[in-house]
Amino acid sequence: AQSIGKVQEELFSAKRLGVLMEGFEVDHLHVHVWPAYSTADFEVHNADHNPDPAVMDATAVKLRAALRAAGHHEAVPAD
Template structure:
């Protein structure tokens, strides 16, 4: 069965994309722990991270690192968080988000109904920071119309 992430990647469901390349995409989490919470997701469905091709996993990790560096610079966080949890969607995804303390890692604090304007602004800020950081324009999607 097709995952919700594949439906977002295919454009069936809207997503706030901040990265796109031939192997993966990154879009804001619909239930963010903090503004800017991003999911790095392979285009091809892989259930568990241990099932991923090692080259794909390295690529996902590198993209997560780029996103985390942009989050730290843009949101002035103490450190970017990174978790591969995978219970909510059976499609490998890396959570990357701004953090200020260990309490920021508690998924019970995720915002299940985030403000749309805040989400749009966070996506816009991340895309702008990624471009400012010299990321290839081909990988950072244009602002939505």
């Protein structure tokens, strides 16, 4: 989470980062890490529940490239 957060902070010029560990809605633990610009970014009802798939795909490509550039090649899945 810390490695991904550092990359997101730089890539998205985020003032802060949000981290949420979740395990009740799914049958395993996973960690959400997101860039935050204000306290409003921590309100669940403010989340975009229908993001544009093209924007999500483009963001994923940028994030994977930034993680590789930060030295995390072995942990980054192929595009």
